[in-house]
Amino acid sequence: MNAVAYADTVLEAIKFAKELEIPVLNMHMAEGVHFTLPDKKVYLFDEYEERYMAYLKKFRDVCDKAIRGNNIKICIENTDGYKNYMLDGIKLLLENSSRLIHMHIHDAKGEKNHLVLGSGEINLKERFKVAKDNGCRCVIETKTVDALEKSVEYLKTHELI
Template structure:
């Protein structure tokens, strides 16, 4: 198991993340491509020019959150797929091990009786689009050491169907986001446990019953359980402590070390 940190929004430069990663003796940094300083051309130049500073620090990549490979607008979908492929190409230069993207549950309309999900109403159409996009990415990923991992965010029937569809493609993997899972009542836990050999990446953060992305051991998630799962998984799993501030990250790492669980 490798333990890492996310790029932080409170920083303006990638170098500050590298300094904190080394100070906390973590293994890697997950770039967030929604942050301007995580532009991959800038990061590639930084890595090439700061080899000694980056020595021993790996990289994973979190794709922009707006990407939806099941968009029924062909032009938008094609643009997203092209962007993902370009990112895979750049990831080779960075030696990135994971390319993380959200498995979107889709768009909903708020009605008097609750939410009406567009993707669920048109499930067959969207699943076919999603599957066609998966096939295209699966073919491209076969030539890459960077694993494409789909992350659970909001969960509905359509999202669960999408996770089942991913199983059909042997070069695609899962990111198990523990905080998201907790906030949705652990709706993907059984699926992830039954497919643990395909879980290559984990986002670990706590949930207090109201909000997630809290420091580890501050909520009701059994953190030790999931660290144990990641440590004993059949493949070498990377685990991001996905809290959002420097203080929360330090608190989480210090607690893990004090408890001796990693």
């Protein structure tokens, strides 16, 4: 992934967010280029973490400058897992803020994600408590309208909303 193109895309999204008064932009942490060797995958961001972190700091600062004076938050998508360099990057990005403000919530069981709430193994009561304690908004992630409707019904019947 071209880092300049990624940054330009985020800056363009910030521009639109300002114009349309969109309060939250959600992004994924890019794994970057990797090479598959016989015994492992080698990620360039991991091999050149110092350079990665320096660029990520510049990216954060450019985004902060672009957002300044507007109530826009950039959030990092929670995924199945992060590489160590990504975790370090998230810490760097959060140096200016310690608040959880937005999260995507779904249920999961084993390898299956985005299940109807209440049909998997995730402790939803605990997750919603974290959200409530932090004053954060939640987006229910499902794959179908039916699953979304069932999830909302689950939240109502279990008094989670």
